[in-house]
Amino acid sequence: MKAAITATGKFLPQEILSNKDLEKMIDTNDEWIRTRTGISERRILRDPDKATSYLCTGVAQQILEKRGIPASEIDLIIVATMTPDMFFPSTACLVQRNIEAMNAWAFDLSGACSGFLYALNTGAQFIAAGTHRKVLVIGGEKMSSIIDYTDRNTCVLFGDGAAGVLLEPACDDNHGLLDARLHADGRGGDHLYMRGGGSLHPATHDTVSQGLHFLYQDGKQVFKAAVTQMADIAAEVMEGNGLTSDDISYLIPHQANNRIIQATAERMGLPKEKVAINIDRYGNTSAATVPLCIAELDEAGLLKPDDNLILVSFGAGYTWGGIYLKWQ
Known part of the structure; x- marks a missing residue:
């Protein structure tokens, strides 16, 4: 049994940190950043009381709304992140609590920038085994929490955000x-x-x-x-x-x-x-x-x-x- 994506969602902070903003913080300029990286701006979650679980919860809520299902139908939540709210409990458990998906179990997966692909394949295995019907797979990061904004080699590169998908059994083995x-x-x-x-x-x-x-x-x-x-x-x-x-x-x-x-x-x-x-x-x-x-x-x-x-x-x-x- 193959696993297919049946709904998607994304959640981004409102605040924009542009290259022009960075020019005021460090020795760099907009042209240098754009020509070497392709980046013009990034989103930053400034609120110290909000972390990765806040972003991932927004994604989960959007997916449930799009799919038109209650959180009680979710079997499993996997969050791919290297910036969890804390070591434990897992960010996935915080999301599970926030959306009240009380029939789901949950865990975080750490694969850095490859984390979502690792998590997507992991979630698909539970669908393929026939033991799970609805698996939320979310990739979320508050990268600004681990970035040194005096280091121009790294601070120009990263931003905050989250997005994810709902996995369900595919219509056939060719999808x-x-x-x-x-x-x-x-x-x-x-x-x-x-x-x-x-x-x-x-x-x-x-x-x-x-x-x-x-x-x-x-x-x-x-x-x-x-x-x-x-x-x-x-x-x-x-x-x-x-x-x-x-x-x-x-x-x-x-x-x-x-x-x-x-x-x-x-x-x-x-x-x-x-x-x-x-x-x-x-x-x-x-x-x-x-x-x-x-x-x-x-x-x-x-x-x-x-x-x-x-x-x-x-x-x-x-x-x-x-x-x-x-x-x-």
């Missing part, structure tokens, strides 16, 4: 999630990480003063790996399923850098009209980027039955992967 190829290579861990806050470096005055609770990225190394792995996995999914560029309706890539997206599209032989891009408006929202693209395509009425979608991502770990979906 829904048809293939998933997921990978990891822990040797990349030295190039993209946050050292503070875990069991290795628990929060102390020293870890805070040393900036260990901020995201660190070796931009050149990560860029090099991301360009290769995202393009390779996209090609692997295409070839493994006998697809040509003409067969593909949309490439839905992780929104980390416009140059990485372009390189992936070129490897697949796809024109820009077939590539979902919103990095200019939202920046890199980590686990939320791919579902944000899906939700926007869905809202615009651009996804049609039998459309072939290729989802690809790359993130800290390293983690990366590709998924082939046929829309129903």
Whole structure:
């Protein structure tokens, strides 16, 4: 039994942090950011009393409304995030409480920027097993909570947001999630990480003063790996399923850098009209980027039955992967 997406949703903070705003904070400029990343603005959740669960709850509520079902029908909630509200309880449990989905169990999944693809495939397995009928899969991040806004190499890249999907049994075995190829290579861990806050470096005055609770990225190394792995996995999914560029309706890539997206599209032989891009408006929202693209395509009425979608991502770990979906 295949799992298909039957509803989508997205939830973004209202406040916009533009490149012009960043010019007032650090030594950078709008042209430099746009030409190197493709980003013009990003959303920021400023309210200190609101966190990732707030964004993910908004997504869940929107999905339930669109699908026209009560929360009691949800069997499972998976939240992909690397910025949970707290270590425990899980963000997914907070969402479950907020929407009163009392028949669902819930857990978080940490796959960094590949988290949504990891979670989507995980949720699909419960549908395929026949044990679950309705699974909420949400990618959500409050990236601003772990960004150093004095570091121009990272603060220009990231934004806050959440989006997700409802998985249900597909109408037949030729629709829904048809293939998933997921990978990891822990040797990349030295190039993209946050050292503070875990069991290795628990929060102390020293870890805070040393900036260990901020995201660190070796931009050149990560860029090099991301360009290769995202393009390779996209090609692997295409070839493994006998697809040509003409067969593909949309490439839905992780929104980390416009140059990485372009390189992936070129490897697949796809024109820009077939590539979902919103990095200019939202920046890199980590686990939320791919579902944000899906939700926007869905809202615009651009996804049609039998459309072939290729989802690809790359993130800290390293983690990366590709998924082939046929829309129903």
